[in-house]
Amino acid sequence: MQNSINEVSLNMQMISVLHRIFIHHITADIDLFPGQLPILEFILAHPGCTQHELADGVLVSPPSVALSTKRMQASGLLKKTSDPDDQRRNRLYVTDHGRELSRHCRSLVDALDEQMLSDFNEDELHTLHVMFARMVKNLEQSLHVDLTCMQENGRTRENAAERVSKL
Numbered sequence: 001m002q003n004s005i006n007e008v009s010l011n012m013q014m015i016s017v018l019h020r021i022f023i024h025h026i027t028a029d030i031d032l033f034p035g036q037l038p039i040l041e042f043i044l045a046h047p048g049c050t051q052h053e054l055a056d057g058v059l060v061s062p063p064s065v066a067l068s069t070k071r072m073q074a075s076g077l078l079k080k081t082s083d084p085d086d087q088r089r090n091r092l093y094v095t096d097h098g099r100e101l102s103r104h105c106r107s108l109v110d111a112l113d114e115q116m117l118s119d120f121n122e123d124e125l126h127t128l129h130v131m132f133a134r135m136v137k138n139l140e141q142s143l144h145v146d147l148t149c150m151q152e153n154g155r156t157r158e159n160a161a162e163r164v165s166k167l
Contacts, residue, residue: 019112026108031075032101035060037109039068040077040094040102048091050083059147077101 023034032040042057043049049057055065069092072078077098083089094102117125140146 015116022112023105023109026105030101030104031097032077032105033068033071036068036072036077037102037105039065039072040098041106043078043092043094044099044102047093050089050091054092072098 020034023037027034027037038058039054042054046053046057051065051069052062054069055062058065060068069078069080073080076095079093079095080090081093083091117128120128136147
């Protein structure tokens with residue numbers, strides 16, 4: 001059994017590494033760093049969010065978000081506007097340039113995912129989904145973390161980043 005577990009774990013690691021290599025490859029020639037695609041997608045799904053909401057949503061620290069959004073604003077991917085109700089807060093919006101890069105990268109990542117799963121039939125895809133959902137649940141219970149929010153274009157669980165960082 002342990003050998004099978006090790007083989008499955010190794011395959012999941014290889015998929016993760018290959019996915020990361022692909023993301024680095026597609027972002028290398030454009031004005032986008034690999035970690036910025038999830039930021040763009042979150043803000044597109046939540047226009048006008050604050051940096052704190054973004055940090056919670058993409059499960060990174062507020063200082064990392066502050067640095068990334070500053071870089072992305074300088075690159076013309078994001079714009080920050082002051083909150084009219086609270087001048088201490090900035091609201092984040094994706095620019096047309098950021099929207100274009102996000103769409104382009106997302107279409108390439110979607111194509112990669114389709115290629116990765118191209119020879120799976122619907123039943124196999126459903127079974128794979130159920131198995132991965134069980135693995136996520138097992139890890140959430142073991143780590144005392146709830147990431148059920150991590151859905152398409154989402155990652156919206158409040159304070160999820162704080163819960164993960166306390167581990």
